[in-house]
Amino acid sequence: xxxxxxxxxxxxxxxxxxxxxxxxxxxxxxxxxxxxxxxxxxxxxxxxxxxxxxxxxxxxxxxxxxxxxxxxxxxxxxxxxxxxxxxxxxxxxxxxxxxxxxxxxxxxxxxxxxxxxxxxxxxxxxxxxxxxxxxxxxxxxxxxxxxxxxxxxxxxxxxxxxxxxxxxxxxxxxxxxxxxxxxxxxxxxxxxxxxxxxxxxxxxxxxxxxxxxxxxxxxxxxxxxxxxxxxxxxxxxxxxxxxxxxxxxxxxxxxxxxxxxxxxxxxxxxxxxxxxxxxxxxxxxxxxxxxxxxxxxxxxxxxxxxxxxxxxxxxxxxxxxxxxxxxxxxxxxxxxxxxxxxxxxxxxxxxxx
Amino acid sequence: xxxxxxxxxxxxxxxxxxxxxxxxxxxxxxxxxxxxxxxxxxxxxxxxxxxxxxxxxxxxxxxxxxxxxxxxxxxxxxxxxxxxxxxxxxxxxxxxxxxxxxxxxxxxxxxxxxxxxxxxxxxxxxxxxxxxxxxxxxxxxxxxxxxxxxxxxxxxxxxxxxxxxxxxxxxxxxxxxxxxxxxxxxxxxxxxxxxxxxxxxxxxxxxxxxxxxxxxxxxxxxxxxxxxxxxxxxxxxxxxxxxxxxxxxxxxxxxxxxxxxxxxxxxxxxxxxxxxxxxxxxxxxxxxxxxxxxxxxxxxxxxxxxxxxxxxxxxxxxxxxxxxxxxxxxxxxxxxxxxxxxxxxxxxxxxxx
DNA sequence: ATGAAAGCGCTAACAC
DNA sequence: GTGTTAGCGCTTTCAT
Numbered sequence: 001x002x003x004x005x006x007x008x009x010x011x012x013x014x015x016x017x018x019x020x021x022x023x024x025x026x027x028x029x030x031x032x033x034x035x036x037x038x039x040x041x042x043x044x045x046x047x048x049x050x051x052x053x054x055x056x057x058x059x060x061x062x063x064x065x066x067x068x069x070x071x072x073x074x075x076x077x078x079x080x081x082x083x084x085x086x087x088x089x090x091x092x093x094x095x096x097x098x099x100x101x102x103x104x105x106x107x108x109x110x111x112x113x114x115x116x117x118x119x120x121x122x123x124x125x126x127x128x129x130x131x132x133x134x135x136x137x138x139x140x141x142x143x144x145x146x147x148x149x150x151x152x153x154x155x156x157x158x159x160x161x162x163x164x165x166x167x168x169x170x171x172x173x174x175x176x177x178x179x180x181x182x183x184x185x186x187x188x189x190x191x192x193x194x195x196x197x198x199x200x201x202x203x204x205x206x207x208x209x210x211x212x213x214x215x216x217x218x219x220x221x222x223x224x225x226x227x228x229x230x231x232x233x234x235x236x237x238x239x240x241x242x243x244x245x246x247x248x249x250x251x252x253x254x255x256x257x258x259x260x261x262x263x264x265x266x267x268x269x270x271x272x273x274x275x276x277x278x279x280x281x282x283x284x285x286x287x288x289x290x291x292x293x294x295x296x297x298x299x300x301x302x303x304x305x306x307x308x309x310x311x312x313x314x315x316x317x318x319x320x321x322x323x324x325x326x327x328x329x330x331x332x333x334x335x336x337x338x339x340x341x342x343x344x345x346x347x348x349x350x351x352x353x
Numbered sequence: 354x355x356x357x358x359x360x361x362x363x364x365x366x367x368x369x370x371x372x373x374x375x376x377x378x379x380x381x382x383x384x385x386x387x388x389x390x391x392x393x394x395x396x397x398x399x400x401x402x403x404x405x406x407x408x409x410x411x412x413x414x415x416x417x418x419x420x421x422x423x424x425x426x427x428x429x430x431x432x433x434x435x436x437x438x439x440x441x442x443x444x445x446x447x448x449x450x451x452x453x454x455x456x457x458x459x460x461x462x463x464x465x466x467x468x469x470x471x472x473x474x475x476x477x478x479x480x481x482x483x484x485x486x487x488x489x490x491x492x493x494x495x496x497x498x499x500x501x502x503x504x505x506x507x508x509x510x511x512x513x514x515x516x517x518x519x520x521x522x523x524x525x526x527x528x529x530x531x532x533x534x535x536x537x538x539x540x541x542x543x544x545x546x547x548x549x550x551x552x553x554x555x556x557x558x559x560x561x562x563x564x565x566x567x568x569x570x571x572x573x574x575x576x577x578x579x580x581x582x583x584x585x586x587x588x589x590x591x592x593x594x595x596x597x598x599x600x601x602x603x604x605x606x607x608x609x610x611x612x613x614x615x616x617x618x619x620x621x622x623x624x625x626x627x628x629x630x631x632x633x634x635x636x637x638x639x640x641x642x643x644x645x646x647x648x649x650x651x652x653x654x655x656x657x658x659x660x661x662x663x664x665x666x667x668x669x670x671x672x673x674x675x676x677x678x679x680x681x682x683x684x685x686x687x688x689x690x691x692x693x694x695x696x697x698x699x700x701x702x703x704x705x706x
Numbered sequence: 707a708t709g710a711a712a713g714c715g716c717t718a719a720c721a722c
Numbered sequence: 723g724t725g726t727t728a729g730c731g732c733t734t735t736c737a738t
Contacts, residue, residue, distance in 0.1 A: 010477075012730090012731055012732085013731065013732060013733095014731085014732095022708080022709085023708065023709045023710080024709085024731090024732080024733090025708070025709055025710080025711095025733075025734080026707085026708060026709075028732070028733055028734085029707095029708090029733090032733080036707060036708090037707070037708085038707060038708085041707085041708085055471070055474075055475050056475070056731090056732080057475060057476075057477065057730095057731055057732070058472075058475055058476065059412050059415075059416065059421070059476060059477070059731090059732095060416055060714095060730075060731035060732045060733095061731075061732055061733075062412075062714095062732090063412065063413055063416060063714050063715070063716095063730095063731080063732070063733095064713075064714050064731080064732045064733045064734080065714080065732085065733065065734090066714060068412070077437070077441070078431065078437040078438070078440045078441045079434050079437040079438050079441065080434075080437065081432050081433075083437075084430070084431040084432035084433065084436075084437050085431070085432050087431045087458075088430070088431045088432065088458055088460070091457065091458060100455075100472070100476075101457075102453075102455050103456055104444065104454075105440075105441055105444060107441070118408070119411075119453070121408075122408050122409070122410060122411055123411065123412060123453075124363075124410065124412070259638060259639060259642045260642075262642040262643065262644075263641070263642035265644075266642065266644050271644065284639065285612060286612060286637065286639045286640075286643070287639075288616070289612045289613075289615040289616035289619065290615065290639070290643045290644075291615075291618075291619050291624070291643075291644075365714090365715055365716085366715065366716060366717095367715085367716095375724075375725085376724065376725045376726080377715090377716080377717090377725090378717075378718085378724070378725060378726080378727095379723085379724060379725075381716070381717055381718090382717090382723095382724090385717080389723060389724090390723065390724085391723060391724085394723085394724085409715090409716080410714095410715055410716070412715090412716095413714075413715035413716045413717095413730095414715075414716055414717075415716090415730095416714095416715080416716070416717095416730050416731070416732095417715080417716045417717045417718080417729075417730050418716085418717065418718090418730080419730060
């Protein structure tokens, strides 16, 4: 019986070669599945591998091959369901192709985003899936281009002339939300957004407004945008309500906005949908179990991940052609937080509780 | 002007050496901060580095040093706020010490957990932070021990004789929840749990029951445990209520249980806290903004991460001694979902709406 | 069919 | 102080 001590050096390919009575080159061939090795030796190698518990060091292997089977993924935060499941999906897809996924959080900082990208470049990753903090024109994208990295931009991006992009079709979804609200009779709607993501948020907003006005020209669409943080949004919203504004519905263009809206409703004693209706962009597990359930636009996380990895690997394998811009359709789930204005027992807006 | 083409090979240490007119060894020394290099050459090296945009290949560097500055982190899922911020914290702490964090999700599978661990072993990570799917006795922990990996177990663990452990003091927290509920007059309380995590869940449960009975011996504590999945819990709970059981409070030992409880309350038209009180183990952002806000035990994520990394690096640097078992205190936040039985307008339990 | 030799990018010993 | 040499663990010519 051969017993390796727990802390002994891990067996290298040479240990296997010795044990099998062949050269390291032969071991390598067997392990790569090269067919030109005598069956007997193949057997001896496998036996030695099993005996020693040998496993290839993937990093050393990659070093020699001058190609690392690593995909980098960068997201603005790990804390949200959306990016959490995005990473889960990307990990799954990378592993399916024999790559490891290395994920990192930019923590909503463009500066950090670029640093992480530089680190991934240092690691010589084969490709990167980047969910930029702001949009496709940030310093990180510039870094990628300048250094000839191959990568795909997802989520907070529009079409780009330098990179493939994949994102949720939030523009169509926003139009659909507009239709749902207007059809229910809402004519005064407040839209909440975070301005930093500029183009994407603006696109959602315009799409929403356009459809609403098209269906009912007398619709009033108010907008509160906060530049970068969510707290200013909260105070703007508070001021807005304090002025006496009483929209019958709120559409929040991002998840935290939905939370802010909910908490401000609470603060004023308003209940959905009787006092006000609410729809949020981005779904979350809890939205279906609270009372009332919150209507939401569900992003196709899985589809985005699949398409992103698909195009990424095409590029990695040398596929050429102009950048692709994919848009994956969302689902709009009208839950109980949405009703018709004037139908609730509390409409007219007196405070409650 | 020297312009590198975007796709040119990245400069190696030899390119820098040539450009600076010194040897690769000298470049290495300068970059490692070895003081015994002539200032003039230091300057030449830095100039060459800047000129070529050179950066060390950390993986090649680690290969030679026979020590990879990589920490592995394994969590059961990326989708939750808890593990999401855990990873964020761990990443921050690892980077602080010049290590990269490589995170992976075991997707609640012990088999996969072990595979990931094997992969991290292949990568020769310096250490691992493992949040096991089930507990400290799983195959993954066995693998770590057998292979002499250095690691710390967190979250779903009790003290262990092979590894350092860090987790939330959910036992004390559960006793505190018991006190809060009993003091408010609750004498019939239902506890919801997931049995898979065995020891930890049992410990919370026992601690809760013990304190409740100690404070009020006539307290009735019902328990619904589901073995592994959350759906069976839902049906058990549904049956339980269908039988006519009417506890005045529910304590869920895990987040999804809280969601299940909420949705079953909704199904029956019960509202918190008037019809029933609810406390959940594990806090989430949305719990403060829904109406009513949900009472929760807040886990000290940050503290757990800090302590875990602290002890992990002590081991990595060769620190000996017996395994440490750290327990970090939780906060119990009694929000509006908790009231006193019999005080609400709807007590007595008629269905509503 | 196989192994010796070279080398991926880097660092550590050890001469000088 | 600095360069030469050797080698981390692996793969890949290229002779044989």
